[in-house]
Amino acid sequence: xxxxxxxxxxxxxxxxxxxxxxxxxxxxxxxxxxxxxxxxxxxxxxxxxxxxxxxxxxxxxxxxxxxxxxxxxxxxxxxxxxxxxxxxxxxxxxxxxxxxxxxxxxxxxxxxxxxxxxxxxxxxxxxxxxxxxxxxxxxxxxxxxxxxxxxxxxxxxxxxxxxxxxxxxxxxxxxxxxxxxxxxxxxxxxxxxxxxxxxxxxxxxxxxxxxxxxxxxxxxxxxxxxxxxxxxxxxxxxxxxxxxxxxxxxxxxxxxxxxxxxxxxxxxxxxxxxxxxxxxxxxxxxxxxxxxxxxxxxxxxxxxxxxxxxxxxxxxxxxxxxxxxxxxxxxxxxxxxxxx
Amino acid sequence: xxxxxxxxxxxxxxxxxxxxxxxxxxxxxxxxxxxxxxxxxxxxxxxxxxxxxxxxxxxxxxxxxxxxxxxxxxxxxxxxxxxxxxxxxxxxxxxxxxxxxxxxxxxxxxxxxxxxxxxxxxxxxxxxxxxxxxxxxxxxxxxxxxxxxxxxxxxxxxxxxxxxxxxxxxxxxxxxxxxxxxxxxxxxxxxxxxxxxxxxxxxxxxxxxxxxxxxxxxxxxxxxxxxxxxxxxxxxxxxxxxxxxxxx
Numbered sequence: 001x002x003x004x005x006x007x008x009x010x011x012x013x014x015x016x017x018x019x020x021x022x023x024x025x026x027x028x029x030x031x032x033x034x035x036x037x038x039x040x041x042x043x044x045x046x047x048x049x050x051x052x053x054x055x056x057x058x059x060x061x062x063x064x065x066x067x068x069x070x071x072x073x074x075x076x077x078x079x080x081x082x083x084x085x086x087x088x089x090x091x092x093x094x095x096x097x098x099x100x101x102x103x104x105x106x107x108x109x110x111x112x113x114x115x116x117x118x119x120x121x122x123x124x125x126x127x128x129x130x131x132x133x134x135x136x137x138x139x140x141x142x143x144x145x146x147x148x149x150x151x152x153x154x155x156x157x158x159x160x161x162x163x164x165x166x167x168x169x170x171x172x173x174x175x176x177x178x179x180x181x182x183x184x185x186x187x188x189x190x191x192x193x194x195x196x197x198x199x200x201x202x203x204x205x206x207x208x209x210x211x212x213x214x215x216x217x218x219x220x221x222x223x224x225x226x227x228x229x230x231x232x233x234x235x236x237x238x239x240x241x242x243x244x245x246x247x248x249x250x251x252x253x254x255x256x257x258x259x260x261x262x263x264x265x266x267x268x269x270x271x272x273x274x275x276x277x278x279x280x281x282x283x284x285x286x287x288x289x290x291x292x293x294x295x296x297x298x299x300x301x302x303x304x305x306x307x308x309x310x311x312x313x314x315x316x317x318x319x320x321x322x323x324x325x326x327x328x329x330x331x332x333x334x335x336x337x338x339x340x
Numbered sequence: 341x342x343x344x345x346x347x348x349x350x351x352x353x354x355x356x357x358x359x360x361x362x363x364x365x366x367x368x369x370x371x372x373x374x375x376x377x378x379x380x381x382x383x384x385x386x387x388x389x390x391x392x393x394x395x396x397x398x399x400x401x402x403x404x405x406x407x408x409x410x411x412x413x414x415x416x417x418x419x420x421x422x423x424x425x426x427x428x429x430x431x432x433x434x435x436x437x438x439x440x441x442x443x444x445x446x447x448x449x450x451x452x453x454x455x456x457x458x459x460x461x462x463x464x465x466x467x468x469x470x471x472x473x474x475x476x477x478x479x480x481x482x483x484x485x486x487x488x489x490x491x492x493x494x495x496x497x498x499x500x501x502x503x504x505x506x507x508x509x510x511x512x513x514x515x516x517x518x519x520x521x522x523x524x525x526x527x528x529x530x531x532x533x534x535x536x537x538x539x540x541x542x543x544x545x546x547x548x549x550x551x552x553x554x555x556x557x558x559x560x561x562x563x564x565x566x567x568x569x570x571x572x573x574x575x576x577x578x579x580x581x582x583x584x585x586x587x588x
Contacts, residue, residue, distance in 0.1 A: 053496060
């Protein structure tokens with residue numbers, strides 16, 4: 001068995017009155033992996049997630065966490081080691097934000113001082129100032145804020161594993177996107193093993209490095225986002241991926257920073273056209289000067305959209321401090337090959 | 341300054357009724373002239389077999405004992421039938437709880453005499469049975485009304501069933517439970533007076549004795565005290581409930 005494996009499902013099934021909700025699935029999730037289970041409603045993805053922390057007992061097969069059968073643990077001990085966040089946050093309405101976040105540390109009997117330090121740390125991580133939010137009650141929070149608190153609460157006991165059941169499903173698109181970005185940023189800092197359930201393929205492509213497509217209780221395909229886009233295993237998968245729209249979805253996975261031409265910041269403001277390897281630049285007046293800029297973290301899809309909007313074929317690329325660091329052209333985007 | 345204002349605003353009304361009750365308990369003898377206007381032909385117009393204070397204490401202890409029994413029994417049986425191991429009994433208990441509400445208290449009283457004889461004991465039995473029902477019903481409603489997502493996340497975070505009950509279900513159901521207790525106690529303050537018909541010493545004594553002897557003054561004295569006691573207790577519990585719900 002691989003030392004890197006965090007969670008392993010061996011031939012797992014779940015029956016309700018002889019009807020199978022999950023049908024003998026095998027799944028390995030590595031340490032530090034962001035694994036997204038995606039599929040339509042009733043495909044068994046949520047059931048699979050809940051079997052990992054034993055909220056639903058599995059009917060057949062074995063689930064191992066770091067090589068140990070989950071049924072060999074005490075149920076409560078197991079769950080306190082696994083963070084859990086759900087769609088409707090499930091925050092305790094009679095407890096303040098601070099007390100909500102401290103739930104698992106209190107169950108683990110951490111000293112009071114350590115709990116408070118942990119709460120402060122997590123609120124900071126999720127961009128919720130302690131002084132402003134710690135003493136609020138869940139009813140005083142917006143949907144996005146409540147879900148941040150839900151994520152903070154799931155992380156509070158410093159678990160190795162984080163289970164998230166459509167955590168952003170009930171949020172408006174703008175809040176959802178900003179929370180997705182934050183989750184990615186946080187994951188870069190904390191490297192947890194995340195199992196995330198969603199029915200939204202765009203969300204899966206954006207967040208995952210391991211996508212598991214499920215249908216009728218079975219795993220249809222599991223792959224990295226690039227692989228999935230390039231080789232969908234069946235019509236069902238390509239339908240989920242949005243058919244021809246895949247091109248844009250793929251561009252959405254590629255970062256500008258990886259495909260741009262690096263230029264020294266002193267020259268970038270008055271780009272010397274001769275240095276550009278774009279043949280049609282001179283024939284197209286619009287493209288002779290970069291009219292707009294994108295950040296290195298933006299996707300090629302976003303860059304393409306900016307080009308369409310400003311009707312230009314060339315964009316300045318800026319870094320986090322808004323300093324120009326290079327440029328990207330339409331041709332570079334067209335020729336970009338994914339290297340997942 | 342601000343604190344005193346709040347105390348007055350929150351506890352003002354219960355304190356007002358409570359002081360009326362205490363004043364009335366001790367001051368009826370001073371109003372003999374007024375009561376004589378009501379019953380000019382009676383030799384005695386102030387009930388005097390027991391002091392009103394003794395009757396008040398007896399009444400309160402009857403209701404207090406009965407309420408303690410019904411709270412303990414009612415809350416725990418509602419908790420029992422909402423646990424996985426007791427859920428088979430849920431339909432039975434909730435049916436009894438709603439059926440019992442249609443049962444007149446005097447009937448319960450009449451039925452308990454053959455079992456326990458006359459006096460305080462059958463009264464306590466009748467009161468605790470009758471007071472049980474609103475408490476069971478409200479505890480059930482309160483616990484069942486807790487958002488399922490909240491319970492699921494409590495379990496998912498690793499709380500034991502007892503911790504879920506103690507830290508999540510009961511606190512969230514507490515306002516509804518308290519309102520059941522309030523209904524139960526208020527009804528029983530009135531019902532306890534009927535205990536006088538089967539030989540318990542309560543504020544119903546002057547009322548019954550007045551009815552039997554045709555002395556309206558006695559009836560009024562008993563009725564005023566029972567009414568004031570019910571009002572004080574009800575407003576006290578009302579405020580308590582308000583405090584509890586204001587905390588979230």
